[in-house]
Amino acid sequence: MPFAIHLLGLAVFAQGTSEFMLSGLVSGIAGDLGVSIPAAGHLTSAFAVGMVVGAPLMAILSRRFSRRGALLAFLVTFLAVHVAGALTTSFAVLLATRVVGALANAGFLAVALITAADLAGPHAKGRATSALLGGVTVACVAGVPAGALLGEVWGWRSAFWAVALLSLPALAAIAWAVPAGPPDTAGPDDARPSVLGELRALRSPRLRLTLLLGALVNGATFCTFTYLEPLVTRVTGLGSGWVPVVLALFGIGSFAGVSLAGRVADVRPLPLLVGGSCALLGGWALFAVTAAHPAATVVLVLVLGALSFGVGATLISQVLYAASEAPTLAGGFATAAFNVGGALGPWCGGLVLSAGLGHRAPVWVSALLVGVALAVGGTALARRRRATAPAPSVPSFRGSGRCGGAPPRP
Incomplete structure (x- = not known):
């Protein structure tokens, strides 16, 4: 993989830390700002909604700039709103900073995916996607537990300051290593399809199905992950000091899942998706x-992190393959679809919690x-196989007097 892809992963690490770290800070934010835990969980949904709306819009906006310029602008905006979030005492302002930060994150990820x-080449989209999303899984391994630990020791605001500081070296790395414009393999700007042409290319049934599946799988991941901290402390019975450990285990599993998926996603995606989803x-x-059993929780958090991110990364790479005629918007719509799940999951989790159904x-x-x-x-898949199956041969009785067939004419 080109080194620039790993540097893009550094920025994705900072952004992934921000996106996921609230799972370890929900109780602290709720107590400090005087809101309920489900309301604090809506900060994750707000971030995801910003990603959903922002990804395609920011991808279209980025067409007017060089890729390096767009990436830098998005990252500067992301850094600034985290400074504002760390300083505010208003839940409404914090909610607004999450939406604006999500717009910047969406634009960055949409451009970074493409x-x-x-940079990786036409037959290595799965490996490129896994390398880039490795930044997200490293955030789960190191950034998110560190954010939870900072929140435990110095309060949730320290985690926001840490994300802002993490963004600074990523800015320098992108300015140094990412090409200023599209790679030569992308062709000259005037050869790129129009926005309407790309939108038409995004209407394929295969692409729509992949986007829907990605939203559902990611929704499942975020539904539990957002409320993992109260589950671990109030159902499993582990102390708050265990929360960073459990989050780190989820991240370790995620990193393993993305790494393994990158080796398989380009050659055998269907068995990976079917087996992983089951x-x-x-x-x-x-x-x-x-x-309620600590040992089971520890093991399953690790395994489910691997499965969730392995299946999710594979679905993202399949979006890029299915939308090859939409070189600018493919990353935006992949980002949007997965964050539909990111918004849907915490919202559904908040609903069942508010209904008093318990932390399970x-x-x-x-x-x-x-x-x-899966359904x-x-x-x-069954419909596609029926549509592509060869038609059964029909025996011809022409020329035979058997089975009521008409005798041949002279």
């Missing part, structure tokens, strides 16, 4: 049943979302 895919369904259900309820919702994904994907 840049990484072009294992996810069983894993979420088992986690819901055994959440979001895990059951995760299992339900994966089950829906939708399985139905689409």
Whole structure:
């Protein structure tokens, strides 16, 4: 992989830390700003909604600038709103900073996905996607638990300051290593399709199915992950000091899942997606049943992190393959679809928590979302196989007097 892809992953690490770190800060934010835990969980949904809306819009906006210029502008905006979030005493202002930060993150990731895919070459989109999303999993391994630890020791605001500081070396790295314009493999700017042409290319049934499956799988991941801290402390019975450890285990599993998926996604995506999704369904259900047992929680958090990100990264790479005729907007729509899940999951988890169904309820919702994904994907696959199956041969009785056939004419 070109070194510039790994430097893009450094920026994705800072942004991933911000996106996921609230799972370890929900209680602290709720107590400090005087809101309920489900309301604080909506900060994650607000970030995801900003990603959904911002990804395609920012991808279109970025067409007017060089890729390096667009990446730098998005990252500067991301840094600034985290400074504002660290300083505010208003939940409404914090919510607004999450939306603006999400818009910047969405634009960055949309451009970064296409840049990484072009730098890696036409047959290595899965490896490029996994290398880039490695920054997200490293955020789960190191950044998110560190944010939870900072929140435990110095308060949740220190985690926001840490994200702002992490963005500074990423700015310098992108300015130094990322090409100023599209790689040569992308062709000259005047050869790129128009925005309408790219939008038409995004209407393919295969692409729409992949985007839907990505939203459902990611929704399942975020539904449980957002409320993992209260689950671990109030159901499993582990102390708050265990929260960074559990989050780190989820991140370690995520890194392993992305790394393994990158080796398979370009050559055998369908077995990976089917097998991984079936294992996810069983894993979420088992986690819901055994959440009161510390040993089961520790093991399943690791395994489910690997499965969630392995399947998710593969679906992202399949979006890029399916939308090869939309070189600018493919990354934006992949980002948007996955953050539809990122908004849907915490919202559904908040609903079942507010209904008094207990802290295990979001895990059951995760299992339900994966089950829906399997049902939708399985139905689409069966239809495609029926459509492509050769028509059965029909025996001809012409010229035979048997079975009521008419005798041949002279």
